[in-house]
Each structure stands twice: as structure tokens, then as C-alpha cells.
Amino acid sequence: xxxxxxxxxxxxxxxxxxxxxxxxxxxxxxxxxxxxxxxxxxxxxxxxxxxxxxxxxxxxxxxxxxxxxxxxxxxxxxxxxxxxxxxxxxxxxxxxxxxxxxxxxxxxxxxxxxxxxxxxxxxxxxxxxxxxxxxxxxxxxxxxxxxxxxxxxxxxxxxxxx
Amino acid sequence: xxxxxxxxxxxxxxxxxxxxxxxxxxxxxxxxxxxxxxxxxxxxxxxxxxxxxxxxxxxxxxxxxxxxxxxxxxxxxxxxxxxxxxxxxxxxxxxxxxxxxxxxxxxxxxxxxxxxxxxxxxxxxxxxxxxxxxxxxxxxxxxxxxxxxxxxxxxxxxxxxxxxxxxxxxxxxxxxxxxxxxxxxxxxxxxxxxxxxxxxxxxxxxxxxxxxxxxxxxxxxxxxxxxxxxxxxxxxxxxxxxxxxxxxxxxxxxxxxxxxxxxxxxxxxxxxxxxxxxxxxxxxxxxxxxxxxxxxxxxxxxxxxxxxxxxxxxxxxxxxxxxxxxxxxxxxxxxxxxxxxxxxxxxxxxxxxxxxxxxxxxxxxxxxxxxxxxxxxxxxxxxxxxxxxxxxxxxxxxxxxxxxxxxxxxxxxxxxxxxxxxxxx
Numbered sequence: 013x014x015x016x017x018x019x020x021x022x023x024x025x026x027x028x029x030x031x032x033x034x035x036x037x038x039x040x041x042x043x044x045x046x047x048x049x050x051x052x053x054x055x056x057x058x059x060x061x062x063x064x065x066x067x068x069x070x071x072x073x074x075x076x077x078x079x080x081x082x083x084x085x086x087x088x089x090x091x092x093x094x095x096x097x098x099x100x101x102x103x104x105x106x107x108x109x110x111x112x113x114x115x116x117x118x119x120x121x122x123x124x125x126x127x128x129x130x131x132x133x134x135x136x137x138x139x140x141x142x143x144x145x146x147x148x149x150x151x152x153x154x155x156x157x158x159x160x161x162x163x164x165x166x167x168x169x170x171x172x173x174x
Numbered sequence: 175x176x177x178x179x180x181x182x183x184x185x186x187x188x189x190x191x192x193x194x195x196x197x198x199x200x201x202x203x204x205x206x207x208x209x210x211x212x213x214x215x216x217x218x219x220x221x222x223x224x225x226x227x228x229x230x231x232x233x234x235x236x237x238x239x240x241x242x243x244x245x246x247x248x249x250x251x252x253x254x255x256x257x258x259x260x261x262x263x264x265x266x267x268x269x270x271x272x273x274x275x276x277x278x279x280x281x282x283x284x285x286x287x288x289x290x291x292x293x294x295x296x297x298x299x300x301x302x303x304x305x306x307x308x309x310x311x312x313x314x315x316x317x318x319x320x321x322x323x324x325x326x327x328x329x330x331x332x333x334x335x336x337x338x339x340x341x342x343x344x345x346x347x348x349x350x351x352x353x354x355x356x357x358x359x360x361x362x363x364x365x366x367x368x369x370x371x372x373x374x375x376x377x378x379x380x381x382x383x384x385x386x387x388x389x390x391x392x393x394x395x396x397x398x399x400x401x402x403x404x405x406x407x408x409x410x411x412x413x414x415x416x417x418x419x420x421x422x423x424x425x426x427x428x429x430x431x432x433x434x435x436x437x438x439x440x441x442x443x444x445x446x447x448x449x450x451x452x453x454x455x456x457x458x459x460x461x462x463x464x465x466x467x468x469x470x471x472x473x474x475x476x477x478x479x480x481x482x483x484x485x486x487x488x489x490x491x492x493x494x495x496x497x498x499x500x501x502x503x504x505x506x507x508x509x510x511x512x513x514x515x516x517x518x519x520x521x522x523x524x525x526x527x528x529x530x531x532x533x534x535x536x537x538x539x540x541x542x543x544x545x546x547x548x549x550x551x552x553x554x555x556x557x558x559x560x561x562x563x564x565x566x567x568x569x570x571x572x573x574x575x576x577x578x579x580x581x582x583x584x585x586x587x588x589x590x591x592x593x594x595x596x597x598x599x
Binding site: 033037044048051052055056058059062063065066069070073074076125126129130132156157158159160161162163164165166167168169170171 | 191195202205206209210213214216217220221223224227228231232235250254255256257260261343344444447448449450479482483484485509511512513579580581582594595597
């Protein structure tokens with residue numbers, strides 16, 4: 013009588029403790045896995061952005077710059093934005109390189125020397141701003157990063173529409 | 175008997191769970207380390223690679239065959255702003271080295287480039303090492319380290335236009351006459367200067383030509399109503415080889431003044447100010463069908479406009495300074511923006527129907543002011559013998575050497591006298 017009862021009790025208590033252990037253990041495990049995924053996903057997206065920003069800034073620095081102010085012409089701007097979004101200045105490809113990236117996330121800054129008639133472009137900086145990396149449990153909004161600056165190495169044509 | 179046995183089994187099971195937990199925790203931290211630390215290192219590598227890429231291009235753009243160019247190249251790479259570690263730390267002071275080839279065996283630091291070596295330095299190599307911290311991997315290391323070095327390196331250089339590279343924009347509407355003799359191939363091989371001397375003044379637009387002048391039939395120097403520019407006069411040997419003046423007389427005659435493309439003022443305006451071109455040109459092309467008499471009156475103001483688009487639209491040595499002095503002063507003044515430098519095709523006229531493009535050259539447009547104010551050199555001259563600003567006078571410019579797209583200085587120059595900066599590694 014004693015043996016079966018004690019066996020049952022022992023069996024019951026072990027089942028309970030492994031449930032508790034499972035609950036605790038899986039809680040920790042899930043947290044660890046989710047946070048690792050979260051970091052990994054954030055790093056992956058950030059790395060993609062570093063690459064697209066670098067390629068687009070390199071591209072922009074080689075284009076003919078065709079206004080005499082730090083505000084680029086719309087054709088120039090569109091080509092550079094397409095380069096960031098699709099990796100294709102013509103916009104013929106419309107597959108986004110980075111999920112949910114939009115034109116209003118792209119900040120283009122043209123460095124220059126002189127003004128008015130002596131204006132010349134000297135550098136191009138492309139930065140990502142206001143873009144949110146949306147992970148499983150948290151979000152992180154990038155402001156002004158990643159950014160890439162290239163020295164201007166194209167031709168300069170002050171007359172819009174060259 | 176049963177009770178102690180059970181107890182010992184329970185104890186041993188609990189110990190097992192703890193041990194398993196400990197072992198798995200270490201394994202898990204190791205795996206997290208691989209995911210997070212390596213991800214972090216990967217991003218840092220990409221950030222610094224982007225930086226050295228841009229810095230190498232900045233450096234290569236400044237190379238012009240002089241030690242001053244080497245100094246500028248080092249400064250340009252050093253001053254380029256960039257960040258790493260998720261944009262939180264500044265990247266600065268990379269190692270900048272120079273060599274003759276992208277695969278060069280010897281790389282020279284800026285201080286080791288002598289004035290004898292400088293004209294051969296075509297490539298810049300930029301290296302930057304950063305040490306991102308690592309957080310998880312050290313846990314499973316026998317001898318833990320808490321940061322690891324990440325090195326990024328890029329090589330950029332002035333890559334010559336290949337023989338088939340057509341230039342479709344950016345060339346001025348003048349054809350510079352190369353001082354060549356013999357075959358077109360021999361002329362092409364006399365690159366990058368094609369017989370011209372850096373710092374001398376050469377004709378963009380030739381002076382008015384009159385074949386009825388006394389002695390024109392025997393000596394080309396007698397055909398022009400005003401003397402051509404001093405550089406071309408210096409090359410005049412009474413005819414024959416390497417004499418642009420004689421070639422212009424023999425093969426261009428009175429109807430071609432040195433222009434190519436168009437004689438419309440509005441078109442010439444686009445050429446000179448807006449980097450547009452009527453057609454594409456490549457070395458080996460015959461420019462003869464495109465040569466024109468140009469438009470002297472209209473062009474003067476356009477050339478002056480281009481000069482005045484430069485912050486340094488003046489020559490501190492004044493009108494009396496030598497061409498070489500003016501060019502050196504211009505390049506030494508860091509405020510210059512390159513607008514006074516105009517690239518044009520260099521041609522070798524060697525038959526009545528053939529003037530072959532042999533390469534490219536860059537010319538410093540002239541100014542007649544010594545400090546402030548607007549230059550009107552091409553409209554009114556500077557009172558010197560070669561440029562009084564009269565209808566018969568030529569338009570001269572100072573030969574500045576090879577052309578590199580996007581550079582505000584000259585280039586080092588190799589086989590075509592023209593090139594562009596490329597990232598080669």
C-alpha cells in the first residue's frame with residue numbers, strides 16, 4: 013500500500029517539477045532566442061543600409077551635377093534616390109533593396125564651395141533618416157545613419173538639364 | 175532501503191539538470207556570440223570599408239605628379255568625415271600610401287614620395303584598422319580578448335581612358351594642336367604632353383590667317399595677322415616636324431581657327447560652360463570633318479564667364495608673370511575650384527583631310543586681373559604683345575598637363591593624357 017502510494021506521489025511531484033523547470037527554462041530560452049534574432053535582424057538590416065548608402069553615394073559623386081546650388085535637379089535627385097531604393101538609377105527595377113525603405117527616408121546633402129556664379133559641388137553625402145527597423149518585439153528608428161560621403165568626381169554643369 | 179535510494183537518485187538528477195544547464199548556457203552564449211559579435215564585426219568592417227573606399231578616391235583625385243599633389247591627397251583622405259560602430263565613433267587618420275600601379279610592390283608614405291617619384295604615383299592606397307569590442311565570444315575563449323582588430327583597405331587610382339573610350343561630355347570646343355612629327359602612332363606615344371610644355375601658352379583660337387600676306391607661302395609665321403601664342407611660336411622651327419604653326423598653315427589653312435563642333439554662339443556657350451558636346455570623341459578619331467571657323471566675338475565673353483566662375487579668377491603675379499608662374503600660383507591657391515581649367519582634345523593634323531585626335535590636354539584659361547574683380551581677358555586682352563584684345567589676336571591658354579574627370583587640378587597623365595579616378599580594389 014505504501015509503495016504504490018509513495019510511487020504515485022513521487023511520480024506526481026517529478027511531473028510537476030519538470031513542468032516548472034520547463035516553464036522557467038523555456039522562458040529563458042525563448043527570451044534568449046528572440047533577443048538574438050532581434051539583434052541579428054537589426055544588424056542585417058543595418059548592414060544592408062550601409063551598403064546601399066555607400067553604393068548610392070559613390071554613384072551620385074560620379075554623376076553630372078547640373079544646378080548651381082546645393083539643391084540638386086529633380087532628375088539627379090530621382091536617379092540617386094532610385095539608386096538607394098532599387099540599386100538602379102533608371103528606376104526600371106522596382107524591387108526594394110531594403111524592406112519598407114521610402115524616398116522620405118533618404119537624406120541627400122551636397123557639399124560645395126563658393127556660391128552663385130562660383131558655386132561648385134565638392135562632395136555628396138547620403139544618409140538614412142526616419143527609417144524604422146521593425147523587429148519582433150522592438151523597433152529602432154535610425155536618424156541620420158548610416159551615412160556615406162564621397163568626394164565629388166563627376167562633371168559640373170551649372171545649367172539645369174544637362 | 176527504498177528511501178535513501180530514491181533520495182540519491184533525486185539528488186543525482188538535480189545535479190544533472192544544473193550541469194546540463196551550465197554546459198548549454200556556455201554553448202548558448204557562444205552561439206549568441208557568433209550571431210551578435212560577428213554581426214557587429216561584419217557591420218564595422220562594412221562601415222570602415224565604405225570609408226576607405228571614399229578616402230582612396232579622394233586621395234587619387236588629388237594626384238597630379240607633384241609632391242604638392244601627394245600632400246593634398248593625404249590631406250583629402252585624412253579630412254574625409256566618416257563614422258563607425260553604428261555611426262557612434264569617428265573614423266580619421268587612415269594610413270595613406272602611394273604607388274605606380276594598383277599591384278605595386280612598393281607603397282610609399284607621403285613623406286617618402288620624392289619629387290622624382292611623384293610623377294609616377296598614379297594610385298593611392300588607404301588602410302584603416304579599428305578595434306570593435308566583443309562581448310559574448312570571450313566567455314568561451316580559453317584566453318579571452320575583449321576586442322578584435324578589423325582592417326579595411328582600398329586602392330583607387332587614375333585610370334587612363336582606354337583607346338576606345340569615347341568622351342561625350344566635358345571637352346571644350348577647341349582642338350589643341352599637338353607638337354608631333356611622323357606617324358599618328360608616334361604622336362599618340364608622345365603622351366601625356368604631346369610635345370607641349372606645361373606652363374607655356376598655346377593657341378585655343380588661332381589668330382586671323384591671311385594667305386596673301388608676304389612670305390606666307392614660304393614661312394607659316396608670316397601667314398597670321400598677329401603672332402600666335404608664345405608656346406606655339408617657341409615650337410616654330412621654320413616648318414616641318416613638331417611645328418603646330420606649320421601644320422595649321424599646311425593642313426587647316428585660313429578657314430579653320432581651332433574650333434571643332436559648331437560655330438553657333440549658343441552651342442559654344444553650352445560646350446564651355448555646361449560640359450555639353452556636339453559629338454563624342456575618342457583617340458584615333460578624325461576630327462577634320464568637325465573643324466570649324468568658330469565664332470570669335472561670341473566666344474570671348476563665354477571664356478571670360480568660365481574664368482569668373484572660379485574663385486581664383488586672378489593671377490597674383492599680374493599680367494607680367496610667366497605662364498608657369500601663373501599655373502603654379504593657381505594650383506597652390508586652395509580656393510581654386512577648377513573652372514579655369516578646360517580639357518580639350520589634342521589633335522595631330524597630318525594631311526589635308528585628316529586631323530587625328532591623339533589624346534586630351536587641360537588648359538588654364540587666362541585672366542587679366544591681379545587680385546579682385548572680374549577678368550575680361552578674352553574680350554579686352556591684357557595689353558601684352560600676344561593679347562591686346564584686338565580682332566586679329568589669338569585666344570591663348572596655359573597648358574596645364576593631363577586631364578582627370580572631376581579633379582580641380584591636373585592629372586598625373588599616362589597614355590592618352592586623360593583619365594578618371596576608379597576604385598580598383
